[in-house]
Amino acid sequence: MRKVAVIAVGYTKVSEHWNLSIRELFTEAALMALNEANIDQIDALYIGNMFSGYCQHQEHLGVLMADYIGLKSPPAVKIEAAGASGGMALREGVQAVASGLHDLVVVGGVEKMTDVLSPDITSALAMATDQEYEAFIGATFVALNAMVKRAYQHKYGVSDELIATLPVHCHEMASKNPYAQHPFKITVEQVLSSPFIAEPLRLLECSPVGDGAAVLMLCPLEKAKNFTDAPIEIAGMGAATDTIALYQRDDLTTFKATIEAAEIAYKMAHIKPDDVDVAEIHDAFSITGIISLEDLGFFEKGKAAEAVSEGQIAPGGKVAVNTFGGLKARGHPVGATGVYQAVEVVKQLRGDAGKNQVDGAEIGLTQNVGGVGGTVTVHIFRRLG
Amino acid sequence: MRKVAVIAVGYTKVSEHWNLSIRELFTEAALMALNEANIDQIDALYIGNMFSGYCQHQEHLGVLMADYIGLKSPPAVKIEAAGASGGMALREGVQAVASGLHDLVVVGGVEKMTDVLSPDITSALAMATDQEYEAFIGATFVALNAMVKRAYQHKYGVSDELIATLPVHCHEMASKNPYAQHPFKITVEQVLSSPFIAEPLRLLECSPVGDGAAVLMLCPLEKAKNFTDAPIEIAGMGAATDTIALYQRDDLTTFKATIEAAEIAYKMAHIKPDDVDVAEIHDAFSITGIISLEDLGFFEKGKAAEAVSEGQIAPGGKVAVNTFGGLKARGHPVGATGVYQAVEVVKQLRGDAGKNQVDGAEIGLTQNVGGVGGTVTVHIFRRLG
Numbered sequence: 001m002r003k004v005a006v007i008a009v010g011y012t013k014v015s016e017h018w019n020l021s022i023r024e025l026f027t028e029a030a031l032m033a034l035n036e037a038n039i040d041q042i043d044a045l046y047i048g049n050m051f052s053g054y055c056q057h058q059e060h061l062g063v064l065m066a067d068y069i070g071l072k073s074p075p076a077v078k079i080e081a082a083g084a085s086g087g088m089a090l091r092e093g094v095q096a097v098a099s100g101l102h103d104l105v106v107v108g109g110v111e112k113m114t115d116v117l118s119p120d121i122t123s124a125l126a127m128a129t130d131q132e133y134e135a136f137i138g139a140t141f142v143a144l145n146a147m148v149k150r151a152y153q154h155k156y157g158v159s160d161e162l163i164a165t166l167p168v169h170c171h172e173m174a175s176k177n178p179y180a181q182h183p184f185k186i187t188v189e190q191v192l193s194s195p196f197i198a199e200p201l202r203l204l205e206c207s208p209v210g211d212g213a214a215v216l217m218l219c220p221l222e223k224a225k226n227f228t229d230a231p232i233e234i235a236g237m238g239a240a241t242d243t244i245a246l247y248q249r250d251d252l253t254t255f256k257a258t259i260e261a262a263e264i265a266y267k268m269a270h271i272k273p274d275d276v277d278v279a280e281i282h283d284a285f286s287i288t289g290i291i292s293l294e295d296l297g298f299f300e301k302g303k304a305a306e307a308v309s310e311g312q313i314a315p316g317g318k319v320a321v322n323t324f325g326g327l328k329a330r331g332h333p334v335g336a337t338g339v340y341q342a343v344e345v346v347k348q349l350r351g352d353a354g355k356n357q358v359d360g361a362e363i364g365l366t367q368n369v370g371g372v373g374g375t376v377t378v379h380i381f382r383r384l385g
Numbered sequence: 386m387r388k389v390a391v392i393a394v395g396y397t398k399v400s401e402h403w404n405l406s407i408r409e410l411f412t413e414a415a416l417m418a419l420n421e422a423n424i425d426q427i428d429a430l431y432i433g434n435m436f437s438g439y440c441q442h443q444e445h446l447g448v449l450m451a452d453y454i455g456l457k458s459p460p461a462v463k464i465e466a467a468g469a470s471g472g473m474a475l476r477e478g479v480q481a482v483a484s485g486l487h488d489l490v491v492v493g494g495v496e497k498m499t500d501v502l503s504p505d506i507t508s509a510l511a512m513a514t515d516q517e518y519e520a521f522i523g524a525t526f527v528a529l530n531a532m533v534k535r536a537y538q539h540k541y542g543v544s545d546e547l548i549a550t551l552p553v554h555c556h557e558m559a560s561k562n563p564y565a566q567h568p569f570k571i572t573v574e575q576v577l578s579s580p581f582i583a584e585p586l587r588l589l590e591c592s593p594v595g596d597g598a599a600v601l602m603l604c605p606l607e608k609a610k611n612f613t614d615a616p617i618e619i620a621g622m623g624a625a626t627d628t629i630a631l632y633q634r635d636d637l638t639t640f641k642a643t644i645e646a647a648e649i650a651y652k653m654a655h656i657k658p659d660d661v662d663v664a665e666i667h668d669a670f671s672i673t674g675i676i677s678l679e680d681l682g683f684f685e686k687g688k689a690a691e692a693v694s695e696g697q698i699a700p701g702g703k704v705a706v707n708t709f710g711g712l713k714a715r716g717h718p719v720g721a722t723g724v725y726q727a728v729e730v731v732k733q734l735r736g737d738a739g740k741n742q743v744d745g746a747e748i749g750l751t752q753n754v755g756g757v758g759g760t761v762t763v764h765i766f767r768r769l770g
């Protein structure tokens with residue numbers, strides 16, 4: 001396998017982009033990356049997206065986007081794995097370069113969720129669950145995650161107050177990120193007095209609905225210096241699945257797929273969790289983030305929320321997490337999220353992360369989740385030289 | 386790049402499967418392939434599918450299927466490129482093995498179109514076109530292909546009678562294929578007296594709506610003999626895109642993406658069009674097939690229909706085409722079609738094609754189209770030893 005590097009990135013602000021269509025949104029992010037690498041033609045295009053059929057009645061997104069950004073006939077395809085669509089798109093892009101088939105590959109993610117009404121987005125999100133055995137009987141996506149929080153609190157006796165410190169941390173980070181959807185601070189008291197979406201999950205524990213697009217440009221590591229002074233190596237990657245439905249799992253308080261995907265990725269990169277300087281984790285809900293911090297090996301089971309409350313995931317702590325705000329505050333345009341995470345880790349490793357820059361960050365990690373832990377991808381990035 | 390082989394295949398009859406859900410349909414095909422290879426665990430799963438969000442309100446199809454067929458946590462993902470979803474899924478599967486990342490990879494395609502009413506399928510098919518600039522102003526998918534037929538007949542003066550010989554040929558082939566959706570013969574007169582769907586395309590020039598699933602199991606060529614006595618090498622592959630919308634093209638009578646994809650695939654396999662013994666081409670409409678026969682290099686522009694009428698694509702002719710009935714008569718479960726094509730070519734090269742077996746077939750080709758030529762994949766298969 002050839003080694004693969006990220007040579008350029010692009011992204012839009014996550015927001016309610018009423019004035020942009022899905023193709024315009026993606027184009028903005030893609031042209032930013034193409035311009036950064038000073039390239040106007042690529043070899044292949046991968047697009048992570050979940051909802052374009054549902055929200056825009058538009059499939060065949062690969063060719064649409066290749067066409068619209070002015071590329072000349074590259075292979076182009078949409079990659080769908082619910083909330084892990086972006087992470088899986090990155091995985092496919094890496095394989096395309098690693099195999100030797102392609103040199104210049106663009107991996108993008110895009111989601112435009114505000115083209116439909118709010119109840120429709122609830123239906124759309126339920127497509128990530130088992131439609132016949134979960135959604136059909138009335139479980140919303142939030143409700144399934146609420147069961148996970150309930151089970152976790154029952155097993156480990158962790159309080160709402162402690163769990164609420166994760167969204168508070170994410171908003172603190174987002175307050176210094178100009179492209180975050182919610183760039184403002186919140187308090188634990190505000191989290192705990194916000195309304196329940198599905199008990200025990202409250203509004204300020206849930207990632208918002210928004211639109212956004214993010215793009216990475218990949219090439220073989222050995223050629224990366226032709227395009228940038230600061231290539232970032234993709235040093236490891238793992239992906240794994242679990243049962244799609246919760247009722248088939250032995251334990252709701254851990255995501256087996258995260259553990260497996262991380263193990264593969266750590267092994268490939270020859271690192272341990274303690275080596276990670278910066279991480280972007282999938283905090284679609286507060287509890288998803290807490291469980292992920294544990295399953296990635298950063299903290300012991302049942303201990304992550306306490307660690308968050310102690311500042312251990314802030315810049316300068318044990319591992320700097322979600323330094324651009326995470327899903328909660330940067331925003332969660334579903335199929336684009338995994339690509340945003342990678343963009344952010346690349347910016348940290350380049351020393352280009354603004355006010356939340358982690359000094360001397362060398363190794364970064366992204367964890368992207370589809371469904372309630374049904375699909376998980378983990379990628380590990382390394383700064384060179 | 387490692388060389389890649391097909392070691393097992395599975396498929397269902399294409400039909401209106403009222404009694405099977407999409408997961409049951411896929412499971413039937415997947416278990417057939419797993420049983421043939423005598424394997425119960427794989428390294429990764431790719432699923433070509435276009436309509437599961439629209440027709441089943443189910444995305445996250447990768448993990449759903451991995452789970453339902455009893456696999457233990459492989460990376461699993463849905464690949465979408467409209468009618469070329471199956472071909473693109475195969476491409477991703479080949480890359481996964483070629484890169485060295487995985488050894489045992491399952492590539493499947495599945496589509497269950499009969500879960501929604503007929504007008505909804507017309508809307509769903511339009512998701513392959515440019516929603517904002519084609520579908521929005523009222524063009525159906527058939528109507529766009531009808532314009533292609535009109536332009537082709539205007540340019541080359543080819544009659545309806547000659548073009549009708551392609552669906553007649555496909556039904557002749559399907560009449561000996563027990564898993565074809567429409568295993569019966571038709572005549573040119575029947576084609577020409579069938580009602581217009583979108584003038585000048587008549588009912589019997591259009592592929593039907595149906596349900597089906599097909600599966601290929603891949604592994605590195607060097608390990609293939611551990612699983613089968615008759616591995617089939619994937620010797621070449623190419624993919625290309627064109628503009629998604631027709632109004633942006635210089636010429637409606639040729640699919641540039643087919644020409645480019647085929648050129649790449651022929652070069653990789655070190656063959657010429659004349660070397661191909663059997664081919665499965667994308668005859669979603671009669672005219673799509675006719676144009677494809679030309680763009681693949683089998684016949685000169687404007688001459689394919691005449692060649693078909695002379696029997697040149699029948700077994701024993703210049704190149705045996707759509708020997709299982711093609712999209713027109715085997716059926717066209719959209720996201721599965723590209724995988725069916727590959728299954729059929731593999732069966733021919735194994736000498737396992739029943740009454741339409743082409744004696745001594747060594748090299749096979751599949752061409753899979755998304756939209757009106759917007760995405761095209763071409764794969765070339767070779768019998769070993």
